[in-house]
Amino acid sequence: MALTFPNSSRSFDEKGHRIRFLGYDGMFEIRFFVELDAISKAMAKVIVGEHDFLAAFDNLRGSILDVARKAYGKKGGNNMYLLTAADFH
Numbered sequence: 001m002a003l004t005f006p007n008s009s010r011s012f013d014e015k016g017h018r019i020r021f022l023g024y025d026g027m028f029e030i031r032f033f034v035e036l037d038a039i040s041k042a043m044a045k046v047i048v049g050e051h052d053f054l055a056a057f058d059n060l061r062g063s064i065l066d067v068a069r070k071a072y073g074k075k076g077g078n079n080m081y082l083l084t085a086a087d088f089h
Contacts, residue, residue, distance in 0.1 A: 003030065003072050005065050010057055012050040018082070019057050023068060031080045032068050038085040063088070 003023050010021040018033040039056050040047050042063065047056050057064065067088055071081045 003069050005068075008061075010054065012054055014050070019053060021057075021064075021068075023065075023072065025072070025076075028079070030072065030078075032083065033081070034064055034067075034083040035085065038083060038088055041085045042088055 003025050005021070005023050007022055007024075010019050013020055013033070016033065017036045019036070019039070021032050021034075023030040023032055034057070036047070036053055039053060039060065042060050043056050047053055064083070067083055068081065071083060071087060072078075075081070
């Protein structure tokens with residue numbers, strides 16, 4: 001089955017310096033994390049605070065999901081992926 005993102009929720013992980021979101025491959029839940037640094041670099045500005053990072057994630061959602069699909073396609077079968085700034089180039 002194809003990777004889908006039917007749930008638009010995401011959460012801020014201050015301790016891990018990342019944002020969490022979920023994808024699904026059939027009945028399998030796939031956890032994705034995108035580093036805060038990757039979001040700042042993609043927005044080409046300094047972002048501070050949970051609210052601003054979540055808003056930036058929402059603005060970049062299309063490209064973040066594209067990168068997540070690409071990462072999953074390369075290494076399908078894992079249940080967790082960490083997306084870094086390098087994944088967005």
